[in-house]
Amino acid sequence: MAFRIAEHEDVLLPVMVNLDGFILSHTMQPLETTPAGDFIPPLRLPHAIDTSQPAGYSPLTGPEYYFGFRWEIERSMRDAQQVIREVEEDFAQKFGRRYGPTEEYRMEDAEVAIVAMGTLGREAQVAVDRLRDGGIRAGALRLRWFRPFPRLDLAGREVVVIDRDYSFGFGGVLARSLRATTPCLPFSVIAGLGGQEVTYADIAGFVRQRKPGEEYWFGVNGDV
Amino acid sequence: MAMFEIRIHSRGGQGGVTAARLIALAAFYDGKQATATPFYGAERRGAPIVAFVRICDTAIRTCCQVKEPDLVVVLDPTLLTTVNVLKGLSPGGTVLLNSPHPVALDSFRTVTADLTGIALVLDLVIAGNPVLDTSVLGALAKIGVITLDSAKRAIAENFKDPRNVAAAEKAFSEVAA
Numbered sequence: 001m002a003f004r005i006a007e008h009e010d011v012l013l014p015v016m017v018n019l020d021g022f023i024l025s026h027t028m029q030p031l032e033t034t035p036a037g038d039f040i041p042p043l044r045l046p047h048a049i050d051t052s053q054p055a056g057y058s059p060l061t062g063p064e065y066y067f068g069f070r071w072e073i074e075r076s077m078r079d080a081q082q083v084i085r086e087v088e089e090d091f092a093q094k095f096g097r098r099y100g101p102t103e104e105y106r107m108e109d110a111e112v113a114i115v116a117m118g119t120l121g122r123e124a125q126v127a128v129d130r131l132r133d134g135g136i137r138a139g140a141l142r143l144r145w146f147r148p149f150p151r152l153d154l155a156g157r158e159v160v161v162i163d164r165d166y167s168f169g170f171g172g173v174l175a176r177s178l179r180a181t182t183p184c185l186p187f188s189v190i191a192g193l194g195g196q197e198v199t200y201a202d203i204a205g206f207v208r209q210r211k212p213g214e215e216y217w218f219g220v221n222g223d224v
Numbered sequence: 225m226a227m228f229e230i231r232i233h234s235r236g237g238q239g240g241v242t243a244a245r246l247i248a249l250a251a252f253y254d255g256k257q258a259t260a261t262p263f264y265g266a267e268r269r270g271a272p273i274v275a276f277v278r279i280c281d282t283a284i285r286t287c288c289q290v291k292e293p294d295l296v297v298v299l300d301p302t303l304l305t306t307v308n309v310l311k312g313l314s315p316g317g318t319v320l321l322n323s324p325h326p327v328a329l330d331s332f333r334t335v336t337a338d339l340t341g342i343a344l345v346l347d348l349v350i351a352g353n354p355v356l357d358t359s360v361l362g363a364l365a366k367i368g369v370i371t372l373d374s375a376k377r378a379i380a381e382n383f384k385d386p387r388n389v390a391a392a393e394k395a396f397s398e399v400a401a
Contacts, residue, residue: 020287022264023287024287026261026262026264027259027260027261027287028244028245028248028249028259028260028261029248029257029258029259029260029284030252030257030258119287122285122286122287123285123286123287123288125285126285126286195264197288197289198288199286199288199289199291200286200288
C-alpha cells in the first residue's frame, strides 16, 4: 500500500513505514503474505528524467519557488488522507484484509481508551482484556498512520496515551497530536524508550492509575 | 490451549536464541501460533543469555518478556548457581535441564537430558562447542511441547548436517518424561 500511496499523482511524497526496532524486528512470528499481483502498477512518475525531453533538475531553489513547494507538500499531505482510504479499500477488495487509520479493539462500549502505536498498541490489546476481567471497560486504539494525523473520535471517553518518543520541552508526540486535533485531556505516559520493557500488566497499571491531563515517565519519575 | 510460555537460559554461543526460533517454527508446523523473542543485553560468548518462546492456538499479541514461564530450559547447568533460572516459574511448571545425571530442583518437575553427551557421541561439535540447540527439540518433543515430526522438519530446514536431526531423535528416545 505504501508504494501505491507514495506514487499516486495526488501525493508523490515518500511514505515511511516504521516498526519497533529490536522488539518487533527480532521477534519471530508467523506472517500471512499475499502475492502482490497487479496491485502495484508499473511506476509512472510525471517528472521522471526523460532523455527525449531534456530538462534541468536541481535540488536547490530560491525563495520565490521554495515556499510554494512547501505548500505543495502540505497539499499532498492533505490529499493523502483520501488516497490512503482509496488504496486501503482496493487492498481490502483484492486481499480481504481491511485496515483503516486505526485498529480498534473492544472500543464499542469502552469508557477508557488506550491510544498507542506499534507493538505498544498490540500490547495494549492484551491489557484491555485484563482490565475488562477486572471490571474496567477499556478499549484500545492503535494508530496505523501518523501523518497526515487522522481525526479520532474519542468523545465521552477517558484517554490514556502511550508514547515511545518525546519532543523535549514539549511532550509526547502522540499525546500532543491528539490534544491538538481532538477534544480530550489524555493521561500521557512516556514509556519504552531505549528498549525499556513495557508489559501488558504495566499498561493496565497506567489505566488503573490514570490522571487526566498529567504526564508520567514510566519507571523514571516515580509512581503514578 | 492457553498460552504456553517457555524461557530458555543458555550462554552466548550455545544456541539458546537459535533453539527458541526452532521451537517456535516447530510449533508453527504443529498448527499453532508461536513467537520467539531473544532478550538482548550485553550478548557475548559465554555470557548468560535468555530467550523466550510463546505457543498458543490463537494470535499472540504480546511482545514482552516471559515473566511466568510454564517451562524453563537450561542449556548450561553451570547457570544454576549464577542465575535464578526458576524465577517466576509457574507452580507445577517444568524444568528441562541439560545434565548427564538427574537433578532435583525445588518442587518443580525436572527433566534432564544429556544434550552435551549426545552432541559428543555424534561428533556434533562446532568451533569446539557441542551443539545443543537442535537436540533440545527432541527433548521438548518428548515432554510434549512440540511433535517430533515438526521438530525434525524445523531442524532439517535450517541445518544441512543430518546429525542435527539425529541428535533430536536421540534426545527424544533417551529422555525420560
